[in-house]
Amino acid sequence: MDTTSSTRVADGLCDTSDTRYANFWYQHTDTLVYPAIGAAVALAAGSFLRPSGTGVYDRGVPDSGGTVQRGGLGNSRPDSGGSTGS
Structure with missing residues (x-):
């Protein structure tokens, strides 16, 4: 997420050393709706x-x-579990 605006950014931006981008983790549940890129992150x-x-x-x-869906963020990974996000 972009810490200056509290919005989701593209996954690739999370790999930079730019301090305005921070990792933000969501606990994965069957009913959680993830924000779109540019949308506000529910802190x-x-x-x-x-x-x-x-x-x-x-x-x-x-x-x-x-x-x-459970199974690795849309991938069919049978070992996917608890937490996802960035």
Whole structure:
């Protein structure tokens, strides 16, 4: 997310050293709707602390936002689990 506007940015921007972009993690649930790129991020819905565990993925939420099915952010990964986002 862009910390100056609290909006979602493209996944690729999260790999830069630009301090205005910060990782923001969402806890994955079946009903969570992720924001589209440019949309406001609901700060109360996630955390800046990266979750630990083997089922953590940080890419793949559609640019247009929406829900993500269990299984690895739209990919058919059977080992996907608890947390996703960036």
